[in-house]
Amino acid sequence: MLPKSPLARxxxxxxxASVILLAISLSIDWFPQQGAAAAHKIDTLYDVLLIVSVPxxxxxxxxxxxxxxxxxxxxGDTGDGPPIHGNARLEVVWVVIPFLLVSGLAIYAWITLNDxxxxxxxxxxxxxxxxxxxxxxxxxxxxGGQIQSNELYLPVNKPVKFEIRTKDVIHSFWIPDFRLKxxxxxxITTNWRATPTRVGLHDVVCAELCGAGxxxxxGTAHVVSDRTFTAWLTKLGGxxxxxxxxxxxxxxxxxxxxxxxxxFASNGCTGCHTLAAAGASGTVGPDLDKVxxxxxxxxxxxxxxxxxxxxxxxxNAFVVPGFPKGTMPQTFGQQLSPQQIDSLVQFLLKSGxxxxxx
Amino acid sequence: xxxxLRGPGWYRAAIGIPIGFLFGAGIDILIRALQSYHPLxxxxxxTTVGLLSTPFGFLIGIGCFDYWFRWASGAPTVPEDHSGHGxxxxxxxxxxxxxxxxxGIQYICTTFFFFVAGxxxxxxxxxxxxxxxxxxxxPNTFNGLFSVHASLMIFLFIIPVFAGIANFVIPxxxxxxxxxxxxxxxxxxxxxxVAGIMMLAxxxxxxxxxxxxxxxxxxxxxxxxxxQTFFNIAVQFAGASSIATALNFLxxxxxxRAPGMTxxxxxxxxxxNFTTSLLVVIATPFIAGSxxxxxxxxxxxxxxxxxxxxxxxxxxxxxxxxxSHPAVYIMMLPGFGIISEVISTHARKPIFGYRMMAFSLxxxxxxxxxxxxxxxxxxxxxxxxxxxxxxxTMLIAVPTGIKIFSWLATLWRGVIHLRTPMLFALGFITMFxxxxxxxxxxxxxPFDIHVSDxxxxxxxxxxxxxxxxxxxxxxxxxHWFPKMTGRMYDETLGKVHFWLSFVFFNLTFxxxxxxxxxxxxxxxxDYAHQYATLNAVISISxxxxxxxxxxxxxxxxxxxxxxPLAEANPWRAHTLEWxxxxxxxxxxxxxxxxxxxxxxxxxxxxxxxxVFKERKPVPAGSTATAGVTTE
Numbered sequence: 001m002l003p004k005s006p007l008a009r010x011x012x013x014x015x016x017a018s019v020i021l022l023a024i025s026l027s028i029d030w031f032p033q034q035g036a037a038a039a040h041k042i043d044t045l046y047d048v049l050l051i052v053s054v055p056x057x058x059x060x061x062x063x064x065x066x067x068x069x070x071x072x073x074x075x076g077d078t079g080d081g082p083p084i085h086g087n088a089r090l091e092v093v094w095v096v097i098p099f100l101l102v103s104g105l106a107i108y109a110w111i112t113l114n115d116x117x118x119x120x121x122x123x124x125x126x127x128x129x130x131x132x133x134x135x136x137x138x139x140x141x142x143x144g145g146q147i148q149s150n151e152l153y154l155p156v157n158k159p160v161k162f163e164i165r166t167k168d169v170i171h172s173f174w175i176p177d178f179r180l181k182x183x184x185x186x187x188i189t190t191n192w193r194a195t196p197t198r199v200g201l202h203d204v205v206c207a208e209l210c211g212a213g214x215x216x217x218x219g220t221a222h223v224v225s226d227r228t229f230t231a232w233l234t235k236l237g238g239x240x241x242x243x244x245x246x247x248x249x250x251x252x253x254x255x256x257x258x259x260x261x262x263x264f265a266s267n268g269c270t271g272c273h274t275l276a277a278a279g280a281s282g283t284v285g286p287d288l289d290k291v292x293x294x295x296x297x298x299x300x301x302x303x304x305x306x307x308x309x310x311x312x313x314x315x316n317a318f319v320v321p322g323f324p325k326g327t328m329p330q331t332f333g334q335q336l337s338p339q340q341i342d343s344l345v346q347f348l349l350k351s352g353x354x355x356x357x358x
Numbered sequence: 359x360x361x362x363l364r365g366p367g368w369y370r371a372a373i374g375i376p377i378g379f380l381f382g383a384g385i386d387i388l389i390r391a392l393q394s395y396h397p398l399x400x401x402x403x404x405t406t407v408g409l410l411s412t413p414f415g416f417l418i419g420i421g422c423f424d425y426w427f428r429w430a431s432g433a434p435t436v437p438e439d440h441s442g443h444g445x446x447x448x449x450x451x452x453x454x455x456x457x458x459x460x461x462g463i464q465y466i467c468t469t470f471f472f473f474v475a476g477x478x479x480x481x482x483x484x485x486x487x488x489x490x491x492x493x494x495x496x497p498n499t500f501n502g503l504f505s506v507h508a509s510l511m512i513f514l515f516i517i518p519v520f521a522g523i524a525n526f527v528i529p530x531x532x533x534x535x536x537x538x539x540x541x542x543x544x545x546x547x548x549x550x551x552v553a554g555i556m557m558l559a560x561x562x563x564x565x566x567x568x569x570x571x572x573x574x575x576x577x578x579x580x581x582x583x584x585x586q587t588f589f590n591i592a593v594q595f596a597g598a599s600s601i602a603t604a605l606n607f608l609x610x611x612x613x614x615r616a617p618g619m620t621x622x623x624x625x626x627x628x629x630x631n632f633t634t635s636l637l638v639v640i641a642t643p644f645i646a647g648s649x650x651x652x653x654x655x656x657x658x659x660x661x662x663x664x665x666x667x668x669x670x671x672x673x674x675x676x677x678x679x680x681x682s683h684p685a686v687y688i689m690m691l692p693g694f695g696i697i698s699e700v701i702s703t704h705a706r707k708p709i710f711g712y713r714m715m716a717f718s719l720x721x722x723x724x725x726x727x728x729x730x731x732x733x734x735x736x737x738x739x740x741x742x743x744x745x746x747x748x749x750x751t752m753l754i755a756v757p758t759g760i761k762i763f764s765w766l767a768t769l770w771r772g773v774i775h776l777r778t779p780m781l782f783a784l785g786f787i788t789m790f791x792x793x794x795x796x797x798x799x800x801x802x803x804p805f806d807i808h809v810s811d812x813x814x815x816x817x818x819x820x821x822x823x824x825x826x827x828x829x830x831x832x833x834x835x836x837h838w839f840p841k842m843t844g845r846m847y848d849e850t851l852g853k854v855h856f857w858l859s860f861v862f863f864n865l866t867f868x869x870x871x872x873x874x875x876x877x878x879x880x881x882x883x884d885y886a887h888q889y890a891t892l893n894a895v896i897s898i899s900x901x902x903x904x905x906x907x908x909x910x911x912x913x914x915x916x917x918x919x920x921x922p923l924a925e926a927n928p929w930r931a932h933t934l935e936w937x938x939x940x941x942x943x944x945x946x947x948x949x950x951x952x953x954x955x956x957x958x959x960x961x962x963x964x965x966x967x968x969v970f971k972e973r974k975p976v977p978a979g980s981t982a983t984a985g986v987t988t989e
Contacts, residue, residue: 007890028872029362030872030875030876031875032875032876032877038804040804041804042804042807042808045802045805046799046803046805046875049799049802049805050797053795053798053799056791056795057791057792057795058793059792060787060788062761062768062786062853063769063770064766064769064784064787064788066771066834067769067774068769068774068776068784068926071705071769071770071771071772071774072774072775073706073773073774073775074370078930079706080617080706080707080773080960080961081705081706081771081772081960081961082707082771082961083707083708083959083960083961083962084707084708084710084771085708085710085711085712086708086710086711086712086713086714087711087767090767091474091714091760091764094759094763095756095760097758098755098756099753099756102752102753102755102756102798103749103752105752105798105802106749106752108801109499109748109802109804109805110745110748110803112804113744113745113803113804116804117741126913164931165739167621168577168581169575169577169578169581169583170575170578170671171579172736172811174879176808176876176877177877178761179804179807179808180808181736181807181808181810181811182735182807183736183738185671186577186665186671186714186873187665187669187670187671188665188671188738190738199380199471203877203886205877205879206879207736207810207812207879207880208569208575208810208811209501209571209575209578209881210497210578211501211578211582212496212497212501212569213497214497214501214881214882214883215497215879215882215883215884216497218883218886225586225841236840242547249508283492283496283497283676284496284497284498293871324565324566324583325499325564325565325583327498332762340506344402349981
């Protein structure tokens with residue numbers, strides 16, 4: 001019924017276009033660098049998806065463009081096309097072939113999924129905690145304890161399992177170079193596994209909308225050699241037990257200010273606030289380089305320390321004009337000890353006086 | 359004056375609005391007083407209750423309930439004088455009207471207003487994202503912009519504009535004088551501006567508009583400022599409007615078809631709206647529920663999504679997506695119907711595989727309810743559920759593929775008239791195939807784990823909903839413009855509009871695939887420097903893309919006022935709406951047509967779809983004798 005030659009010609013055009021488009025699409029450098037074992041498998045899977053998809057798209061386009069050129073109505077043509085109502089054989093073909101294609105892809109995807117999620121021997125567990133708008137981490141320490149850190153270090157070529165939690169809303173822990181992510185969900189612990197393969201720095205990104213500071217919730221994963229990692233962890237473990245403090249040993253003076261500075265960094269404050277002394281440049285919340293003058297302006301009569309303390313513990317009691325209420329987490333009152341809050345207040349008093357106090 | 363205040367209309371609505379608010383406020387203050395709450399007057403409580411009661415004051419004032427109130431109270435009902443029917447002046451479009459043709463145009467104009475509002479927000483976002491760092495808006499405002507943008511586009515544009523087109527066309531297509539429930543139809547329409555204005559008004563709330571995305575995931579949405587309440591309640595009004603219209607379509611299509619119009623003689627647009635209405639009626643209550651849960655958590659102290667008190671955060675996502683995935687088909691199936699009409703008519707050929715086209719719609723309805731969790735592959739849900747959801751998602755490619763291939767086969771050997779509606783239909787096939795392919799990719803779990811919540815998803819949804827749905831909307835508006843207005847649009851401007859949109863759509867959303875896979879998350883007011891170049895390209899293209907819409911607006915307004923008068927059947931189509939004058943008479947058909955054959959019998963000598971007692975419609979190019987059936 002259909003003339004033979006146009007179909008054959010269309011097939012040739014389609015094949016040429018497919019080859020050209022495939023060559024272009026496969027030569028594009030789509031992904032960021034491969035930082036973990038799963039990355040290679042996922043990138044290959046994507047190439048396979050391209051190899052299947054491009055000819056299908058070309059097929060649709062070839063038939064459409066060819067029809068428009070070949071069967072376009074000439075001026076004044078008021079005729080109709082032939083009354084073809086269907087063709088059962090053709091319709092069976094275009095049900096069966098897509099069915100087989102997607103079934104094949106689904107099986108391949110399932111195999112790849114199992115592959116990248118299999119439990120590996122000798123996994124190190126890293127606890128990841130999201131909060132507005134910062135990630136923090138905990139490593140297994142000696143004697144079953146945990147070593148806290150606000151930086152992520154990972155030994156290269158060693159399997160790791162991230163146990164992911166959140167203190168407030170949903171976040172999503174994503175390392176694009178590893179190709180893996182999972183939401184951090186209130187009330188449950190989620191996880192994913194990876195084996196970092198490339199030494200260097202890799203972005204850590206929050207992929208789930210978590211509030212005003214969402215776009216700034218970015219960090220870095222340091223993938224280092226086994227030796228560097230062990231040294232880093234040992235130093236951190238020693239340092240942590242020294243400053244995390246025995247009860248009753250509240251630091252005073254410069255020690256308190258140093259602890260305040262560390263707390264400022266490790267509790268996510270830098271994500272939203274600007275403070276030169278902490279190297280922070282967030283714009284979600286008020287500029288803390290001006291916190292002392294703000295205190296003088298808004299807390300008439302009260303000492304600046306009381307104003308700062310109130311802003312940390314009950315942030316909604318007063319919100320600096322121009323900033324939305326309810327953005328600052330209201331959990332710091334429970335999260336930090338009174339002594340830690342003291343240190344934080346002292347640090348802010350010292351360094352928030354108009355850019356001084358470096 | 360007193361009569362004006364007593365009768366339905368804007369004067370009474372102006373009084374109804376404050377009365378509605380005071381009624382809600384009174385209940386709120388009374389309950390607080392009885393329970394000795396302090397303070398007695400609380401802004402949040404007043405706003406929440408006011409958002410529920412004020413719209414009813416408006417709806418009663420404008421006159422949506424007059425007949426029912428009179429009937430329910432046992433008062434003598436006024437015999438129907440059809441004064442609420444039809445439009446004689448432009449003023450008739452601004453009152454409660456029961457004519458499906460007037461309501462259709464009310465729907466279309468209102469939804470295009472919100473389309474412009476949502477589009478302007480998109481332009482602001484692209485201005486902000488043109489370079490890294492903060493340019494024009496604060497991060498909080500930015501989050502508000504994309505949230506309101508998506509909500510307006512989905513709930514106030516794509517879903518209702520299809521209802522508007524169908525409202526105008528469906529009764530004409532099936533040979534009915536109107537919809538089955540004209541007063542319910544009017545109420546459905548008037549619920550829409552209420553929902554849209556509420557979403558826009560959220561920008562005035564302290565703390566800014568709702569800013570948790572149109573997905574409004576808990577617990578973020580249960581802890582954000584007052585603007586979120588506007589979303590929770592606006593969705594209820596938009597949803598009620600959707601459900602009422604869908605019921606109306608179902609009843610109309612089932613009971614009001616002209617003699618001889620069997621299900622297998624219905625045009626595919628009727629099939630598409632029949633299946634869409636099934637989806638709306640079954641699925642929409644789920645989003646209503648999800649937003650009530652959030653509202654209750656926010657205002658009544660419930661703990662649906664508070665894990666510390668037995669709540670379950672993931673439950674929100676399951677309930678939400680159990681509506682919102684079928685909603686994607688609610689936003690696509692009517693478009694499929696429009697494309698079938700446009701391609702068959704402008705290629706002068708019967709739809710290839712008509713029954714398979716109808717069956718594939720039904721298959722999508724059924725499969726559409728089995729795939730919702732593919733939005734949740736990285737949500738931390740029960741892992742086993744992912745694989746079956748991947749499989750069902752990919753299987754939807756089969757019925758969707760049937761439609762694409764059938765349209766291509768319809769084009770094949772046709773006599774193709776490349777008028778504006780046909781151009782948009784061809785553009786739709788291109789974009790939608792790309793969107794479908796990226797959809798299959800997103801269903802592949804290991805790839806989805808990487809690109810979930812990135813710009814790849816933003817690209818995919820815009821290829822499906824703009825390149826897909828909105829292109830079909832443009833195709834439909836141009837195709838039925840002569841029927842709706844009685845005038846012809848300008849073909850040259852239509853083509854300019856198509857080519858500008860087509861080119862700059864691709865330049866805007868194409869590169870988003872690249873930045874997404876490369877690691878840029880979505881819903882960010884700021885991004886890392888490595889994405890700066892492509893984002894600048896995207897922003898510049900998006901501005902031209904946005905401006906291309908002005909060509910459409912000018913064409914429509916100018917043609918509506920001064921365009922050349924349209925004949926009854928400028929496309930020489932067979933379906934019934936083209937067998938009456940343009941615009942159609944007030945009750946559509948002076949005598950009821952009898953349907954004697956299929957809707958697309960192009961090329962069959964002498965074939966007609968319907969016959970009239972008085973006059974026999976003669977399709978151009980053939981000398982038809984009434985009663986000749988096909989095959």
